[in-house]
Amino acid sequence: MHRRTLFALSLLVVAGTAAAQGYPNKVIKLQVPFAPGGTTDIIARTISDALGKALGQTVVVENKAGGGGIIGANETAKAAPDGYSLGMATVSTTAANPAINPRTPYNPLTDFTPIINIAATPNVIAVHPSFPAKDYKGFLAELKKNPGKYSYSSSGTGGIGHLQTELFKNLSGTFITHIPYRGAGPALNDTVAGQVPMTFDNIPSALPFIQSNRLIPIVVAAPQRLAQFPNVPTFKEVGLEPVNRMAYYGIYGPKGLPKDIVDKINAGVRKALEDPAVKKRIEETGSIIIANTPEQFAAQIKAEFEVYKKVVESANLKLD
Ligand code: GLU
Numbered sequence: 001m002h003r004r005t006l007f008a009l010s011l012l013v014v015a016g017t018a019a020a021q022g023y024p025n026k027v028i029k030l031q032v033p034f035a036p037g038g039t040t041d042i043i044a045r046t047i048s049d050a051l052g053k054a055l056g057q058t059v060v061v062e063n064k065a066g067g068g069g070i071i072g073a074n075e076t077a078k079a080a081p082d083g084y085s086l087g088m089a090t091v092s093t094t095a096a097n098p099a100i101n102p103r104t105p106y107n108p109l110t111d112f113t114p115i116i117n118i119a120a121t122p123n124v125i126a127v128h129p130s131f132p133a134k135d136y137k138g139f140l141a142e143l144k145k146n147p148g149k150y151s152y153s154s155s156g157t158g159g160i161g162h163l164q165t166e167l168f169k170n171l172s173g174t175f176i177t178h179i180p181y182r183g184a185g186p187a188l189n190d191t192v193a194g195q196v197p198m199t200f201d202n203i204p205s206a207l208p209f210i211q212s213n214r215l216i217p218i219v220v221a222a223p224q225r226l227a228q229f230p231n232v233p234t235f236k237e238v239g240l241e242p243v244n245r246m247a248y249y250g251i252y253g254p255k256g257l258p259k260d261i262v263d264k265i266n267a268g269v270r271k272a273l274e275d276p277a278v279k280k281r282i283e284e285t286g287s288i289i290i291a292n293t294p295e296q297f298a299a300q301i302k303a304e305f306e307v308y309k310k311v312v313e314s315a316n317l318k319l320d
Pocket of ligand 1: 034035037038039040041069090091092093155156159160161182183184185202247
């Protein structure tokens with residue numbers, strides 16, 4: 001190899017190592033692209049203290065809601081790749097929304113550096129107790145009898161709550177009107193208050209309302225029925241397997257994040273998840289801990305983006 005090239009290469013290596021050597025020496029921002037109270041917020045806040053301890057720095061959670069998560073995700077994509085601006089990577093911002101929204105201002109596969117998938121969560125369609133049906137059979141019959149009478153809340157336009165419910169409608173031959181919110185937190189609040197009769201949400205944020213009988217679970221997206229409500233069928237059981245997909249919650253940074261910083265954060269999250277209190281908190285909300293490698297998470301995002309592109313195409317889904 002040419003001497004000058006060799007010299008340039010060794011400089012690059014030194015720069016890369018130096019990036020991680022001092023890292024982290026200031027507060028790290030972990031951005032949630034949805035409002036407080038949703039699953040993204042719950043998982044970020046559950047992990048942030050323990051992650052801060054593992055990295056020897058404070059990790060601050062910041063909510064930047066809007067646009068079905070796209071506004072916050074775009075901010076993370078455009079931030080400096082120095083490890084101090086991280087974001088929560090969700091299925092909505094990395095797969096569902098980019099698949100349906102041609103105006104997504106970033107490329108989910110090339111504008112981020114995936115770091116780790118923290119957890120996967122089942123999803124649920126839940127109704128307000130005033131809804132005339134309490135089980136899937138009655139729910140479907142009620143929707144079929146009254147096309148267009150009901151509406152559903154979701155975490156935002158183009159998110160999984162939106163896309164999965166549109167897919168459900170398409171496959172079941174029903175019609176429900178979409179009402180998007182700035183995250184599952186506000187969507188849940190209005191559904192529990194009875195302003196919207198049903199919601200499609202991820203289990204961790206919906207579970208406390210279900211456990212206190214303020215929402216009734218109708219059908220879940222999960223590999224098998226959930227221990228918390230064993231009478232509720234999965235989408236697969238009711239013949240709607242394409243809707244039976246879980247959500248994921250990980251951490252990413254902007255593209256070009258140095259590998260040694262990525263590895264430090266990945267190790268920090270793994271360490272945080274070993275903390276029994278953190279592990280318990282995540283699992284008791286109904287999530288399944290994943291804790292994979294950056295490469296595995298990148299492959300997962302790519303695969304999920306492909307799935308959602310097919311969903312959008314086959315069901316001919318469009319933004320409202
Ligand atoms: N994964 C959910 C979604 O993107 C999270 C919503 C939220 O945390 O508010 O739809």
